[in-house]
Amino acid sequence: MSFPAQLRALAALSVKSLPQRPGSSFVAVIGIASVVAVLLGMLSLSDSLARTISTGSRADRAIVMSRGAQNETGSAIAREAIAGILDTPGIRRSDGGVPIASAELQQPAPCVRSPMDYERWSSCAAFRRARSCCGRK
DSSP: OOHHHHHHHHHHHHHHTGGGOHHHHHHHHHHHHHHHHHHHHHHHHHHHHHHHHHHSOOTTOOOOOOTTOSSGGGOOOOHHHHHHHHTSTTOOBOTTSOBOOOOOOOOOOOOOOSHHHHHHHTTOHHHHHHHHHTTOO
8 A cells, every 4th residue: 555545545534533532633733723823823932023123224324322221121311311312413303393202111020929029028118010011019
């Protein structure tokens, strides 16, 4: 018997035995469908993120970071320096002469996993802001 014939016979036997095992067949179908759905979701998320990163930058936009910072979260610029940056020639301004800029702070939120972590982080201002944003006090 050739391989394609064996494969057809095996598939026919599997399909014929489906009514004898509906529960396990249902679980297998749902499990495979779930895995495919998660895979498609992750692929679409990574594609969307890559598209956002590649099309989100423009020639007239700049990100200013402090000296020696490797990324945006590692940068710290004083408020006084921000005023100086906004007064720099070349910064686009609105019709009213106000600089079109956004001074943002990116800071990772602490993750509390134990009571000891809670005691350590509860005195931190960022932790209090994160808890109030979540609706917890």
